[in-house]
Amino acid sequence: MKALxxxxxxxxxxGTPQIRxxxxxYINKADERLINLMYAMVQADMKDDDYELSAxxxxxxxxxxxxxxxxxxxxxxxxEVKTRVRSQL
Numbered sequence: 001m002k003a004l005x006x007x008x009x010x011x012x013x014x015g016t017p018q019i020r021x022x023x024x025x026y027i028n029k030a031d032e033r034l035i036n037l038m039y040a041m042v043q044a045d046m047k048d049d050d051y052e053l054s055a056x057x058x059x060x061x062x063x064x065x066x067x068x069x070x071x072x073x074x075x076x077x078x079x080e081v082k083t084r085v086r087s088q089l
Contacts, residue, residue, distance in 0.1 A: 002013040
C-alpha cells in the first residue's frame with residue numbers, strides 16, 4: 001500500500017482487493033443502520049442492465065414459462081400459497 005500526506009494527514013492508497021477486504025470486515029462488524037445505508041447506496045447506483053441472469057437461470061425461467069403457458073391453471077394463487085405456508089408454521 002502506498003501513502004501520501006495531505007494537510008499533514010496520512011492517506012493510504014489501496015488497490016481494489018484491499019478495499020474489498022476492508023469493506024467485508026466492516027460489513028461484518030457494522031450495525032443494522034449502516035448496513036441499510038450501504039445497501040441503499042448500492043441499489044441507487046445499480047441500473048437494470050447492470051445485472052444479467054446466467055444461462056442456467058435463463059433456462060430455468062424459460063422452462064417454467066413454457067410449463068405455465070402449456071397449463072396456466074396448474075399454479076397456485078397467492079392466497080393459496082400464503083395459506084399453505086401459514087399451515088406449515
